[in-house]
Amino acid sequence: MDIETLLNRVLIAIGAILFAAAAAMIVVPDLSSALPSATQGVFLVGIIAVVTGLGVVRRRLRGEVEETVTPNPERPAGNPMPGEDVDRMLYEMTHLRQGVSENREHLEERLENLAVAVIRNREDCSVEEARRILEAGEWTDNETAAQFFQGERTAAEEAGLSESLLSGTDDVAAFENRFRVTVEELIEVGDVDVSHDVDVEETDDRSFFDRLLGRSADDGDDDDAVESNWNESNSSVPSFDTSEPFEDVSLQHTNRWLGVTAFALVAVGAGVVTFTPGLMLAGTVGIAYTIYARVSAVPRTEGLVVEREFDVEDAEPGDLVEVTLTVRNESGSMLPDLRMVDVVPDSFVVTDGVPRLHTALQSGAQAQVEYTVRVERGEYQWPLLVVARDFSGGVERTSLVTPEAGMRVVPPLRVTNDVPVRAQTTQYAGDVDTKQGGSGLEFHSVRDYRPGDPMNRINWKQVASTGELATIDFRQEKAATVTILFDTRQSAYISAGPDEPHAVDHSVHAASDMFGALYEQGNLVGVAAFDTVPCWYAPGAGSEHLENARVLFAQHPALSPRPPERQDHESQYIDPMTHVRRRLPSTSQVFLFSPLADDYAAEVARRLDSEGHLVTVISPDVTVDETVGQRLTRIERTARVRYLRERGIRVMDWDPDERLSLEVEKAQTRWA
Amino acid sequence: MSYDTQDEEFSAVEVTHSPARFSGIIAVAAALLAVVTTALVAPLSAPVGLFGLAGVAAGLFVFESERLTTAGTGIVFIGIVVAGFFGDVPEFLLFAALATIISFDLGSNAFSVGRQLSDQTDTQRGEAVHVAATVFVGVVAAGLSYGLYIVPWGSLTVPALTLLLLSALFFIWSIRQ
Numbered sequence: 001m002d003i004e005t006l007l008n009r010v011l012i013a014i015g016a017i018l019f020a021a022a023a024a025m026i027v028v029p030d031l032s033s034a035l036p037s038a039t040q041g042v043f044l045v046g047i048i049a050v051v052t053g054l055g056v057v058r059r060r061l062r063g064e065v066e067e068t069v070t071p072n073p074e075r076p077a078g079n080p081m082p083g084e085d086v087d088r089m090l091y092e093m094t095h096l097r098q099g100v101s102e103n104r105e106h107l108e109e110r111l112e113n114l115a116v117a118v119i120r121n122r123e124d125c126s127v128e129e130a131r132r133i134l135e136a137g138e139w140t141d142n143e144t145a146a147q148f149f150q151g152e153r154t155a156a157e158e159a160g161l162s163e164s165l166l167s168g169t170d171d172v173a174a175f176e177n178r179f180r181v182t183v184e185e186l187i188e189v190g191d192v193d194v195s196h197d198v199d200v201e202e203t204d205d206r207s208f209f210d211r212l213l214g215r216s217a218d219d220g221d222d223d224d225a226v227e228s229n230w231n232e233s234n235s236s237v238p239s240f241d242t243s244e245p246f247e248d249v250s251l252q253h254t255n256r257w258l259g260v261t262a263f264a265l266v267a268v269g270a271g272v273v274t275f276t277p278g279l280m281l282a283g284t285v286g287i288a289y290t291i292y293a294r295v296s297a298v299p300r301t302e303g304l305v306v307e308r309e310f311d312v313e314d315a316e317p318g319d320l321v322e323v324t325l326t327v328r329n330e331s332g333s334m335l336p337d338l339r340m341v342d343v344v345p346d347s348f349v350v351t352d353g354v355p356r357l358h359t360a361l362q363s364g365a366q367a368q369v370e371y372t373v374r375v376e377r378g379e380y381q382w383p384l385l386v387v388a389r390d391f392s393g394g395v396e397r398t399s400l401v402t403p404e405a406g407m408r409v410v411p412p413l414r415v416t417n418d419v420p421v422r423a424q425t426t427q428y429a430g431d432v433d434t435k436q437g438g439s440g441l442e443f444h445s446v447r448d449y450r451p452g453d454p455m456n457r458i459n460w461k462q463v464a465s466t467g468e469l470a471t472i473d474f475r476q477e478k479a480a481t482v483t484i485l486f487d488t489r490q491s492a493y494i495s496a497g498p499d500e501p502h503a504v505d506h507s508v509h510a511a512s513d514m515f516g517a518l519y520e521q522g523n524l525v526g527v528a529a530f531d532t533v534p535c536w537y538a539p540g541a542g543s544e545h546l547e548n549a550r551v552l553f554a555q556h557p558a559l560s561p562r563p564p565e566r567q568d569h570e571s572q573y574i575d576p577m578t579h580v581r582r583r584l585p586s587t588s589q590v591f592l593f594s595p596l597a598d599d600y601a602a603e604v605a606r607r608l609d610s611e612g613h614l615v616t617v618i619s620p621d622v623t624v625d626e627t628v629g630q631r632l633t634r635i636e637r638t639a640r641v642r643y644l645r646e647r648g649i650r651v652m653d654w655d656p657d658e659r660l661s662l663e664v665e666k667a668q669t670r671w672a
Numbered sequence: 673m674s675y676d677t678q679d680e681e682f683s684a685v686e687v688t689h690s691p692a693r694f695s696g697i698i699a700v701a702a703a704l705l706a707v708v709t710t711a712l713v714a715p716l717s718a719p720v721g722l723f724g725l726a727g728v729a730a731g732l733f734v735f736e737s738e739r740l741t742t743a744g745t746g747i748v749f750i751g752i753v754v755a756g757f758f759g760d761v762p763e764f765l766l767f768a769a770l771a772t773i774i775s776f777d778l779g780s781n782a783f784s785v786g787r788q789l790s791d792q793t794d795t796q797r798g799e800a801v802h803v804a805a806t807v808f809v810g811v812v813a814a815g816l817s818y819g820l821y822i823v824p825w826g827s828l829t830v831p832a833l834t835l836l837l838l839s840a841l842f843f844i845w846s847i848r849q
Binding site for chain 2: 008011012015017018019021022025042045048049052057061065068069072074076259260262263264266267268274277281282285287290292337338339350351352353356357359369387391392393
């Protein structure tokens with residue numbers, strides 16, 4: 001750094017001396033006679049100028065302009081689609097030739113477990129029996145699919161491994177093909193709903209096409225696909241999490257004038273070489289702009305006053321809120337080039353207008369921008385990204401200005417309709433019919449009279465006919481303890497498409513309504529989530545309880561619309577269910593919200609059931625069926641649903657496009 | 673359960689990042705002016721200039737490639753140098769060079785605005801101020817150097833010119849650091 005400044009000073013000094021000498025020569029022409037006539041010298045200098053100019057051009061064409069990359073906060077967050085891992089593994093194997101053996105092993109194992117589950121379910125047999133059928137290939141007529149699980153093929157292949165290393169392509173492609181055929185066969189055998197058939201015969205073209213279609217969300221280089229991004233991912237601003245009202249991010253030279261010197265050097269040089277005064281004159285403009293680019297003043301963005309207003313005070317999730325952003329320049333000097341992007345939170349979607357503005361503000365002037373967002377639960381305060389440049393644009397200052405106005409979006413916990421609660425109850429009176437006799441409404445039984453029974457429950461007809469006292473028992477109505485349990489692990493943050501809400505959003509929306517209904521029915525309702533962030537709210541009653549639950553739905557990090565991976569939590573290898581299991585009251589029934597994206601979720605339901613809790617699983621179905629991976633995930637999920645139902649666990653297989661209330665009604669008639 | 677995603681399906685607004693229109697149009701217009709002026713000086717240079725102009729326009733509005741636009745501006749400028757060889761009309765050459773550099777600046781600004789903001793953003797005012805600043809600086813600089821050019825200064829001998837040029841070179845080098 002020091003050497004550079006020194007060099008700079010030396011260059012300036014030499015330039016100044018030369019300039020003074022030239023000026024002296026112009027004023028006193030006799031001086032020049034002291035020097036030898038130097039036409040060649042002039043020529044040489046001209047050539048040097050042109051060469052230097054070309055060097056600058058090269059640097060410009062090579063060099064990147066450095067500027068702040070702004071985020072695209074308008075777009076919704078991109079969530080992985082179910083089955084993406086499988087597609088990626090296949091892609092890695094066939095196209096990148098990475099981890100062929102590991103991926104293959106994993107896929108084979110996964111498919112085998114699935115096949116066993118499907119066969120077991122269909123044949124209604126034990127796991128061993130299913131495995132035998134699978135290995136014998138008796139489960140299907142399709143030879144390729146049957147062979148997939150048969151042991152001798154692997155041995156033959158291992159023998160030919162060295163061979164296949166040479167002609168590796170065919171081997172991997174053949175595996176992919178077999179995999180595909182087997183998945184289709186399992187759909188057939190397992191009787192899984194898919195919207196269309198895939199022709200597995202013309203595999204190669206089709207598979208590539210499929211993958212392109214299916215890999216829309218995760219591949220950054222796939223430009224024509226629907227792009228979605230979290231605020232952080234594509235921006236050069238490292239983090240938008242700030243609590244400061246004003247925070248400087250960077251101050252940099254943009255280099256955008258790099259290359260303008262070339263105009264000067266080439267023109268002047270060419271002018272000298274060819275003795276064209278016009279070109280030399282033309283070159284002076286280039287020199288002027290070179291100087292202009294270097295004369296810079298740091299824009300005083302700290303004098304910006306930003307105000308944000310919302311047209312709705314108490315927004316609920318899903319509401320459209322109009323945001324008015326006002327920026328006023330109170331710095332006392334002009335801000336000639338202001339580029340502003342309002343960094344709308346990830347979970348919000350801008351539906352109208354754009355939260356950006358490019359303007360220049362005189363001291364005291366103000367500008368406004370309006371846009372509409374669809375809001376999501378949570379408490380938010382977000383910054384405005386201000387990229388300010390000076391007149392020439394040579395200097396760029398990036399800062400985050402956070403206005404005070406925050407937004408809190410709390411679900412209303414509306415009461416919509418009844419939720420079928422199962423007969424695991426507390427000692428408190430409530431709405432749930434129990435099997436016990438006592439006072440109530442619905443007839444239960446008639447028993448012998450015991451002293452102390454209330455008179456209005458004596459069966460007078462029996463007394464009249466036989467003369468013996470008898471008492472009528474009604475079904476007792478008790479309150480239940482219900483714990484709403486969410487699966488909010490990373491794997492649950494999946495959505496049916498880049499523009500769709502993820503499964504956790506679906507779950508929390510449905511559950512916040514269900515909470516209101518359960519509460520209204522007089523039950524004790526609690527909330528829990530299994531995640532690395534412990535979330536536990538013990539079942540209770542009372543209006544305070546309801547209010548606390550609302551806030552919890554809105555603000556608890558475990559129920560956040562952002563996947564845990566994107567939050568700053570240290571991930572730990574602990575069983576996420578530990579804290580829930582420790583606190584769950586033994587009499588509580590459980591409403592488990594989970595997309596059933598992996599076996600763990602199903603296992604949780606099964607274990608809770610075996611511990612004596614009555615479990616109802618509400619599972620938003622976010623699986624799709626385009627690529628082979630997505631189809632595989634759909635079969636897996638279907639198999640999990642069947643596995644749970646087999647064990648007497650109620651499962652509401654809910655298509656989020658439909659209203660949950662309809663699904664509940666359907667389920668109720670089924671369970672009744 | 674009343675939460676119904678179907679009822680509330682409002683999709684996200686489309687955001688695209690093509691170069692800003694206003695700056696882009698002025699950049700092309702400036703390049704066109706430069707080409708026309710050089711063609712007046714020396715019609716022979718017109719094909720070179722037109723080739724560059726096509727590059728500027730295509731880079732801005734068809735391929736959206738900043739590199740192509742910059743290269744186009746460079747070719748327009750080469751057209752000016754070529755014209756200078758054939759006909760020495762200082763006023764026209766000065767004007768053409770000014771127009772080219774303005775086109776260079778506005779072209780790169782159009783891309784920068786497009787990248788950092790978007791097509792849907794209201795960028796009119798910000799762009800207009802930038803255009804005004806660049807044109808103002810250029811016109812003042814060109815006016816000054818033209819003024820110096822037409823005023824007779826003693827005798828500009830070859831050695832004096834050499835020294836002047838050398839000093840300019842050193843200044844430019846020091847500025848570039």
